[in-house]
Amino acid sequence: MAKKLMKGSEAIGEAAVQAGCHLFFGYPITPQNEIPEYMSMRLPQVGGTFVQAESEVAASNMLYGAAGSGERVMTSSSSPGVSLMAEAISYLAGAELPVVIVNIMRAGPGLGGILPSQGDYFQATKGMAHGDFRLLVLAPWSVQEAADLVQDAFDLADYYRNPVLVLGDGLIGQMMEPVEFREGRLPIKPLEAKTWAATGNDGSKPRSVINSLFLDPEALERHNVHLKEKYDRMVRDEVRFQSYGLDRDYDVLIVAYGTVARVCSTAIDELAASGVHVGMVRPVTLFPFPYQAVREAAARASSVLVVELSTGQMIEDVRLALANSKPIHFLNRMGGMLVSPDAVVDKIRAMADGRSTEVVHA
């Protein structure tokens, strides 16, 4: 198909529709209102259903019901709304339901503001809710990638029977860029019929019960082991990242994700023009995190710079990857303020001439 100039939010919606998403349940929240708005217009055109839920709590539980019926379903929200989905997301993971959840992050905590942020990294990758579970987390850096990852997300969700979170920020949601949807796209994973779905039972197969309750602790432990094995498979098979400028020698390695990585790419280009070579590893999956890629790329650098729109969350994963093997520096903005290419350039210069000090952990 030809390229279309689309808002990130709309591209996400269209990508879902083209991936066969038939139901969307959502509740408005800036900066992603265009996703439900797009779906309310688009889904009826393809025989699908859009329901404006009464809240994010309800939306996420509608998702649970619809996913348990075997349909491809999605919801989207922004930070505070995602927090309200926490309990249901734990249920979705516990009941192993394939759903796609989009979080277009805004700044917090609390009501915070509506401008871009990456303050939900920990929530997305580690402590989203009670209980031991993981989401597969995909972080696009452009509108095109957002569309691509949303489509992949549906396949991954179905394959692993696990919720997949697409983690963008206000920039991804709001900006327009050219997008192309591949025609005749095939699933990226071999997918089986959803025989586990609860769609009525005529006795030809065992009853389907969509459930996360295991009153017997031994059974629940087995379930936990089963889930852990699944997460381990994701760690083994689903790590995605992008290297930038690793084809040359570099002194500093940047680790950044999402639109921040784009800003860094501009800075890297500018520095290259002035003869300073910097490399970058951009995690595309935040869980599973590309520990090995970061470790290997860092091995060639003398120091590492982590850039985030938060007080420092992904930096913990970078520290886990590096285990003190390289000094780590940190550049961040918060509250909706953005990191500019200039700030990255300055920071790299400061690292070079000793004005920047390494982050040391307590």
Place this chain on the structure above:
Amino acid sequence: MAKKLMKGSEAIGEAAVQAGCHLFFGYPITPQNEIPEYMSMRLPQVGGTFVQAESEVAASNMLYGAAGSGERVMTSSSSPGVSLMAEAISYLAGAELPVVIVNIMRAGPGLGGILPSQGDYFQATKGMAHGDFRLLVLAPWSVQEAADLVQDAFDLADYYRNPVLVLGDGLIGQMMEPVEFREGRLPIKPLEAKTWAATGNDGSKPRSVINSLFLDPEALERHNVHLKEKYDRMVRDEVRFQSYGLDRDYDVLIVAYGTVARVCSTAIDELAASGVHVGMVRPVTLFPFPYQAVREAAARASSVLVVELSTGQMIEDVRLALANSKPIHFLNRMGGMLVSPDAVVDKIRAMADGRSTEVVHA
């Protein structure tokens, strides 16, 4: 006061009352129903108020209103209920309200089961909700310590104007042990009058607005920086841990928290009886985590064993502390199954004779 044999849940309630908690808002959930039940009986006796909220969402927002009025307030719940409080907890942190929240963890994910678990470690210490914030997290290992930490929690909450989370498990909630409440207990921190509280304004001070909204990103960034500084102060001043058996030489260092650490202490005693010396560092604050204590104690050991009732969450903090300096082994149970002293003994033996393999990260 004389020792009383009390259920952990009741001791938590009584400790709160004695710390001057005047209001409790909660919603029933096993295994901590005895906390609201106790409060419904006890608070009216001291002129306080118990409100059974319609949900955990409501309870946590009632907490917000009451805390913003300057009163000492508490809620308690168990894992799924805490997930429903996520949004409000982010608001509480953003608006810097001092509250005490008790989570008596049960096994997950989803509805899971009601038996003890430590599956909410990540949620408590890292990703509780959207936005960049931290809770001070206290993890008792006995009923007496639960009572003590609840009292401290009120002081810490007031001092830092931050929510404090007391993280127990079903054992803490359900078991009875002797408890003693110190008479004439003084606050552990110098506390100031809550002039920031919104209690009506006669013009004698600036208006009080309890709020986490900052539409101006520069203002929100300043707020984030302010919060980060607060968390850094906690990291500097509030780390608590307990050492066990570090007064002798040891080959293995155990890191465990909560009731699991108690189980480990029995195992350590049993091993000591057979001439094998094992040390333990028990984090009492999970945030801030005692990185340094773990690092220093591990330096004297040849390997480290982390024991948890989860797929492995605190182990990430131990890895951050150790940065590959020592091999880490892991012992866990899940789903409500408990680690027994025998299992710990076996694991230590297995580490000694090479049957246990180090945990290696992706």
Place this chain on the structure above:
Amino acid sequence: MPETVFSRPEALRDVTTHYCPGCTHGTIHRLIAEVIDELGVRERTVGVAPVGCSVLAYNYFETDFHEASHGRAPAVATGIKRARPDLVVFSYQGDGDLASIGMAEIIHCANRGEKVTVVFVNNAIYGMTGGQMAPTTMPGQVATTCPLGRDVDHAGHPIRIAELLSTLRTPAFVARASVHTPLLAVNAKEMLRRAFSLQIEGRCFSLVEVLSTCPTNWGIPPAEATRWLEKTMLPYYPLGVFKTPESGSREPRPLDRGVR
């Protein structure tokens, strides 16, 4: 040859429930199962279990099931029905589940007119968690979180779900029944049949509130519990049909009109 004129319906699995002796959750289960059998929709019925004593309902019905999170069964049912309008979807919820934590979900599900059936079991208490006060607990009734009895000045009056929902403008079938005597149970089954039938015909949302006993947490034996229900609950929770898809809007009019 003797003919069996009363036995376990097909839609009810042949297992012993975990319910306490005399708990009428069991009776209500059976009535639902009988209706499902009689309407011949067992193979396309999907139930939604709540969090409450009936959390294990999925073990008792011979149909596919979803276990919902506490209070959200109407949202889960919405998701199922919107995904698969050909299915017959019912939720089974207690009074803590539906009338407390799940209040928003039930009102909006009813108001959207989702074509699902809700069976609302009102036993005036939180059974599963050990007898805490429910929104439906009677004034003066003792519960573990109102040890001196529900004080209406502090906790308000019991909520009447059938009445509340019947005021919504969207067409619906709303009724209240009880099973504490066999004859009333027969009537309850009739209400359930109408509720399921209206769903199957694609007509409207339907909800049947069923008064139920909780001998364990009321702290009285089953037979006495039926008498307590009769004496205490029945006057406050009148039985009958409150709304039919034909009966239109029943909301109160203003006591006095505003200036125009």
Place this chain on the structure above:
Amino acid sequence: MPETVFSRPEALRDVTTHYCPGCTHGTIHRLIAEVIDELGVRERTVGVAPVGCSVLAYNYFETDFHEASHGRAPAVATGIKRARPDLVVFSYQGDGDLASIGMAEIIHCANRGEKVTVVFVNNAIYGMTGGQMAPTTMPGQVATTCPLGRDVDHAGHPIRIAELLSTLRTPAFVARASVHTPLLAVNAKEMLRRAFSLQIEGRCFSLVEVLSTCPTNWGIPPAEATRWLEKTMLPYYPLGVFKTPESGSREPRPLDRGVR
């Protein structure tokens, strides 16, 4: 000396609001502030702001304030009032906030009989987020999430909060007013005065629903918006007092009684 017979009330801060031209949020703010002034309670009043266009209400009232999370203002107000019964507590909430996400909180706050006052601003739309459908959006009304107009078969009929709440058994004052003409605004102020007075007397929960315009998201100029409100909303949302603490229970009776 000229006497000033109309000017900004003391309880309303002397700042320009962020509301769009002609948005009646401003009018409602002023009426509340006038009532607070006239009752002489400004110094002990605490407001609770919602998430919605009135999210910045705390900048406009000269009283202490709490900013609540979306829909939970009644719970926040409960917390404040229970902590400090001597304060006069009011929440100010939009229809998305109160009637959608906050449905459970408003019903339970009213049902517990919290001695707080809720000002419920019904503008039939989500203003702040850019015009999505609200539970109060009129049938056929276009909104960004119902681009072809609200379809009652899909989204149900608009919810009437005053009617819904007036059916609860717990004593309360519940009224609906409008401010789209000056005379109705005067009446709205009278309703607000009664609502605050009943709280101050410790009598009961009180809620005033106020119909409001959203010229921006309705996509019509302010003067036309008042006419649209009059023509479209008023017939469906009648004005008046629906419940007073004296008027007792107003819930519907069953259409037909169950077998006894």
Place this chain on the structure above:
Amino acid sequence: MPQIVISPDRCKGCELCVQACPQQILGMGRRINSKGYFFAEVVEPPRCIGCRLCCIACPDVAIEMRVHGTMYHYFAY
């Protein structure tokens, strides 16, 4: 002739059937079943009028009814 069959293992001894029977022919036995409950028994089978009120009242579907020959019911069920 209606015939009432009470399953000793399904019965939880709640006595609701005893209360329901208009003929007062049901009673609690003195034996304990595998779950620890005393279970209900038919005291005078011949007096049963086949009204099925006991069956309907039993929350545990512990009572079945069989009939030989035609019979009338109080109500359609």
Place this chain on the structure above:
Amino acid sequence: MPQIVISPDRCKGCELCVQACPQQILGMGRRINSKGYFFAEVVEPPRCIGCRLCCIACPDVAIEMRVHGTMYHYFAY
């Protein structure tokens, strides 16, 4: 004599006062204020009857009223 004072900077040009005035003596001016709005003006001050409907209708408290001497109101406010 009632005197209407419209604050040009507070006025957002919504015209609600214009619609409210029974004397039809309010109108929109041709000047733009600092926020970019055309603001309301009193066209014929002497015809004002002091009913305050304009003040009540204004969502932005942009209209004040002063009076010289006693006056009657349509309603208590």
Place this chain on the structure above:
Amino acid sequence: MQNDVIMAGFGGQGILLIGKMLAYAGMREGKEVSWLPSYGPEMRGGTANCTVVISDRPVGSPVIRSPRAVVAMNLPSLDKFEPDVRPGGLLLYNSSLIDRRPARQDVTVIEVPANEIANSLGNPRGANMVALGAYLGATEAVSIDGVVEVVRETFAAKPGVIEVNITALRRGHEIGAAHTVGAGEA
């Protein structure tokens, strides 16, 4: 020195209560104690059990996988806990409701016809007290006099049942004392 015991039976047999009394008496003797109930699946009508630890030093694990003693008041409890008793430990079982003999050879087995004794004392609900007495008799984990005190306090509101319960306790104690077993070393 540590005594630990798992007491188990039907929900209505008063198992949790005698466990609490034991722990309470231990505390009053200045011992370190813990009492831990099974709070298993949120279900009705199952079996109940509790673990009591009484020790001279701070109680380590309140969960005991291999207890020094088990008191089984019904068959399911015996089935469940018989295998867990620590070798050399103690197994008391309520022979009134359990019609099989325990199979373990490596533990001291004490047969306590608790319901029969209670019935014979005209105190049918006192079987739990008989069992507690028997446990005390066999282990002397705490002194019977201390427990008698606790009984008086516990039933202060129903003075009518105090003496019958004390009698039941003492009758159990006699049975247990016939098999005295020393406490383990911690």
Place this chain on the structure above:
Amino acid sequence: MQNDVIMAGFGGQGILLIGKMLAYAGMREGKEVSWLPSYGPEMRGGTANCTVVISDRPVGSPVIRSPRAVVAMNLPSLDKFEPDVRPGGLLLYNSSLIDRRPARQDVTVIEVPANEIANSLGNPRGANMVALGAYLGATEAVSIDGVVEVVRETFAAKPGVIEVNITALRRGHEIGAAHTVGAGEA
């Protein structure tokens, strides 16, 4: 080669629209483009702006702190963005609504009486098109013919306004072309 521009004005001035048209035309010429609106505080009646990047290679940062060009349609926008223009860059301002001259000496300043021109063309809502035309004229960021095409498509549903808008665009172009400025090197 990269062109980037921040366009800013009152909410109702059609700023976001001309930004989109620019980006769209760029895309159709095979360039890489991004369009980013300010979606600031959820408030009404403020100012609006958007950033458009048109480049030969994948767009790096869609956020431009120091744009190569600024189009300021009202005074608050000029106040806000004048300092940010990259030295040597371009500053177009709507002199119809802005009564001060920009102070910057190190950038090319182009005065565009956008509203006056639009009014004079009988198309009072066309000031944005005049400004867009002026920007195109000065930078040739994309070809005016491409934009004309986009105008035709955009207003396809209201054919009546197409030609007046194209005229406004061309009039702006003439003004801008008088000051042609090359695009920067990325």
